[in-house]
Amino acid sequence: MSRADDDALAQAWHDLMGRYQRMMCTLDRELEQHGLNASEFEVLQQLHSGKACELPMSALAEHAHLTQSALSRLVSRLEKDGLITRKTCSNDRRAQFVALTDEGRRRFREAKPTQRQVLREGAVDCPQLAPAATS
């Protein structure tokens, strides 16, 4: 791969950084009115969409693109807010099961349209998201 290709790749990465940061920032700012940030929303979404309304931390970690320590604290925050509950697994007492509370479900449903709208607006100048949006 040539240096020119490398530079093009660097440019593409640079652009992606910009679009991502802008989107993430907008998302955080808009979701704030629901008392959530983008990562917290993703976790609630995972819990909400799952057939099982109850997931182990490990499953959430995989989904949230966070380190396990960041996820642990995120879950603590949501728990303190009353949006989810932690329950120690009876089979393996190291593991924790996380479940949405009614309030959590309510909050997610409330925030979802906001998130979707930000995505739609942002997707306009974000080719990375366009393909999926135009399907």
Next chain:
Amino acid sequence: MSRADDDALAQAWHDLMGRYQRMMCTLDRELEQHGLNASEFEVLQQLHSGKACELPMSALAEHAHLTQSALSRLVSRLEKDGLITRKTCSNDRRAQFVALTDEGRRRFREAKPTQRQVLREGAVDCPQLAPAATS
């Protein structure tokens, strides 16, 4: 736009988050051996590639996808590290001109192959970057 499209968009965004975070994380980890993080690298790159080796903060801010305050601190860090110098503009003493030092130029050249390699490796499973990479 239908709810199904919205959900597809949300999925695309979710995937993008994952790829971005992974790439960013790897980049930060690998660049650490050069005493830089991804944002700092981007700023050095901007200074290095510019014809003028001297840019106002405002120009850097535009490029770095950071808030002005984050950029201010980033520049402070690089200055403390001796990679750049700040110089008050003589025409408008509010503005600061930032320039690479020799050490900064050296450091950037040293870090660049590392960054490019991470990008190449990451681009493999990151369709967002592929188009530019295959041009």
Next chain:
DNA sequence: TTGCATTCAATGCACAAGCAAATAATGCAT
């Protein structure tokens, strides 16, 4: 000139993140 709105940058503050170490529960080998 004086006053005032504007602009550029720096700073106080709070917070979320990563890394590394600690804690705790398991499972397995002896």
Next chain:
DNA sequence: ATGCATTATTTGCTTGTGCATTGAATGCAA
């Protein structure tokens, strides 16, 4: 049963970020 490596999660610590505020320099109007 005992010791030990492994796995799941939490916690201490440091750092980079955003937002809001402040400080400083500028330009313009009266």
